[in-house]
Structure formats: structure tokens, C-alpha cells
Amino acid sequence: MHSIIENIGLQFGPGAAWLLTSTMIFLRFAIPTSLAFLLVYKWKRKEWFAWKIQQRFPKSAQIRQEISYSLLTSLLFGGMALGVFFLRKMGYGQLYFEVAEYGWVYWVFSLAFLIVAHDTYFYWMHRLMHHPKLYRRFHLVHHKSTNPTPYTSFSFHPLESVLEFAIIPVLTLVLPVHAAAFFLFTLWSILFNVLGHTGYEISPSGFTRHRLFKWLNTPTHHNMHHHQARFNYGLYFNFWDRVMGTNHPEYDQYFEEVVERTGKTPQSKSPVPLRQQITKAAAMVAFLLCSSVASGQMSLDDIKEGNYGTPEYRTQQVDSLMRLGLALRQDQLPKVHDINLRSAKRVEEEVITPKLSDWSKYRRLSKIQNDKDKEMKAVLNATQFEKYAVKRDELFWKGIQDFFF
Numbered sequence: 001m002h003s004i005i006e007n008i009g010l011q012f013g014p015g016a017a018w019l020l021t022s023t024m025i026f027l028r029f030a031i032p033t034s035l036a037f038l039l040v041y042k043w044k045r046k047e048w049f050a051w052k053i054q055q056r057f058p059k060s061a062q063i064r065q066e067i068s069y070s071l072l073t074s075l076l077f078g079g080m081a082l083g084v085f086f087l088r089k090m091g092y093g094q095l096y097f098e099v100a101e102y103g104w105v106y107w108v109f110s111l112a113f114l115i116v117a118h119d120t121y122f123y124w125m126h127r128l129m130h131h132p133k134l135y136r137r138f139h140l141v142h143h144k145s146t147n148p149t150p151y152t153s154f155s156f157h158p159l160e161s162v163l164e165f166a167i168i169p170v171l172t173l174v175l176p177v178h179a180a181a182f183f184l185f186t187l188w189s190i191l192f193n194v195l196g197h198t199g200y201e202i203s204p205s206g207f208t209r210h211r212l213f214k215w216l217n218t219p220t221h222h223n224m225h226h227h228q229a230r231f232n233y234g235l236y237f238n239f240w241d242r243v244m245g246t247n248h249p250e251y252d253q254y255f256e257e258v259v260e261r262t263g264k265t266p267q268s269k270s271p272v273p274l275r276q277q278i279t280k281a282a283a284m285v286a287f288l289l290c291s292s293v294a295s296g297q298m299s300l301d302d303i304k305e306g307n308y309g310t311p312e313y314r315t316q317q318v319d320s321l322m323r324l325g326l327a328l329r330q331d332q333l334p335k336v337h338d339i340n341l342r343s344a345k346r347v348e349e350e351v352i353t354p355k356l357s358d359w360s361k362y363r364r365l366s367k368i369q370n371d372k373d374k375e376m377k378a379v380l381n382a383t384q385f386e387k388y389a390v391k392r393d394e395l396f397w398k399g400i401q402d403f404f405f
């Protein structure tokens, strides 16, 4: 292949050689990426939905942007590869082709060293990229993909592509690396990156707590980084994030939540739509009312007038509503969006403090919920709001179940 590039370069000029190298690099990225994409986003889209880390699919505009940036990145990587190639021709660079030159032990060491060195370099460069100024100017391109796909793995601002991967050609200039070890390293890097961006989790439960495996990053780890643009900066290993305390505090827990979904029955693989939940809840309310009437707890006139139940019965309802309110306050609000403490306070003031005493208060609670949704919509972005809404609905459903059973 080297001589082909050289011949093309000699015959058609360096531009043609650059284009050829870039095309090769792009194809090496695009083939596994597109296969992964077709498999999980097209062919097995429904079947494997339970394995999807974020329970929704990204918009096609995001994917188009990722592919455009990947083409740009490939051109830059092609330039870098060609640079290394010509430097080597000029007598610089340490790429070698005979294993016997340094032996097998060194061969294995050099491969391991490339991986560890790149991991370390990437972690620190990535953290630097999260500096507000650099983030807005460069790293935001990669973070536009809040719900990453395999194509996200090459989707960087051109300058960032060069910075994040520059260490590799530089290393081959100073460290003797066998061509096959170098090839394996790039293969590992591409596959790990693609897997980390697929948006699907395949590791088994307990992986992130295992003595050995916990040191390896999972797709969920990097997915959380894309979703929240905070924590989890590492690339291959979960070493620097652990040492520097930058792992997401709920990483293990969230990972288990994701993995747990895959073990459930097909029916529960996709989230229950809100409309269905409301229908179920309404059916239960009707059932409750009918059974209350039948058991003599309230008369039809009571229902017409809005007197839903005996005082003892209402106390029970109030307790459950209090629990629902408390759950809203304690579990949902701080976890889903730590930014909106004002709403948490409002739920506390309006739901908990006034001591709910009857169904009109329950209606007030739903009004508060609606108002809160409006507020949330104003302060959260679409992704955050969706996450908040899913949690709210889960909690609503749980509250209803607690309430009636």
C-alpha cells in the first residue's frame, strides 16, 4: 500500500496521495460504523430497543452533521498519515517492519504503551476542551450529539480532531512501533470509539463494579458524558476518572438501570406512553369509585357533589398524596435537574405544607404539576425535559399504584 501511495504521489502530486489516504481512512472508519449503524438503528431498531441507553432515537439532522464532520476529520487524519509517511521517507520516524528488530516482548509493550499513552493524553486534553471558552469554540461540535450514534466517534471540530489524536503520529516519530502493532492500535481505537458511541449497552450487570472490568469504560459511561456534558471524560479506561473523581456519581446505578431493562419481558421493553398510563389511571379511579359505592363508603350523590369518601377514607387518600408529593420532592426533583431548586421549593410549599385534605387539593396538585411542566420547559433543554418527563411519569404511575393498592 505504501508504494501505491508513493506512486500516486509521484504521478499525480501530493494532493492525489492525500485524497487517497483520506479515503482509505474514511472507509476504515465508515465501514464498521455504517455496519453498526445499520444493525442497531435500522435492522434491529425495534428488537434491540431495550439495549438502547437513552430510550429514544436521535434526529436525522444530527446524523447528517456527524457524517459531514467525519469526512472533514478523515481528510485531516489523511493529511497526518501522509505527513508521517513522508517524514519516514526522509529518514524520520520509528515505524519498523521486522518484528525481530526489537522482539515480541517489545512488540506487545509498544502496543500496550500506545493505548495507555493515548488514553492518558485524551483524558487531559478532553478535560481541557471542557474549559468554557474552548468548549463553546471547539468541543461543542462533538457535544451537539447529545444522543450519540456510531457516527459521532469521528464528529469533531477540525482543530479538535488534530489535537485529540495528534499524539499518535508524534509517538511514532519518537517510539519504535511495528507496523502491525500500529495497525492494531488504530483498529482498537476505532472499534472502541464506535462501540462507545453506538448508544447501546451490551456489558452484563455488575460490569462496572467488577474488580477487573470496572477499569474498562462502557458505552453507558461515554453516553452519560454526551447526555449531560459533565463527568466521564475518559476514553478507553476508567482509570483517570476514578483517580481524579470525575466519574459521574450515579454511573454504577445508571448502568444497572440500563442493563436491567434488557432482562424484562418484551412488553416492558419500550416505555409505556403517557396516554396509556392516564387511561389506566382513569380506569382505576372509576373502579375505585364504583367499588366504594358498592361497599357503601360513598353514595352517588356524594360523587356528584364531589365528596369522595368518608373522612377516614379521605385521610388515607391524603396520606398517599403526601407520599406522592414527598416522592416528587425527594427523589425526582434533585436527581433529574439539580438546577431548578425553585420548583422543588414550590412543591414543598404548595403540596406538602398545606396538608392536602380532599380531592380538590388533588386537582390542585395536577395544576401544580402542569405549571411545573411549563416552568421546566422554559429552563430545560429538550433532552433534559424529556428525561424529566419520563421520571415524572414513572413517579406518577408509581404514586397512582401506591395510592390505589
Ligand SMILES: [Zn+2]
Pocket (backbone or CB within 6 Å): 142, 148, 152, 153, 197, 222, 226
Ligand atoms: Zn464522544
Ligand SMILES: [Zn+2]
Pocket (backbone or CB within 6 Å): 126, 130, 139, 143, 225, 229
Ligand atoms: Zn466532552
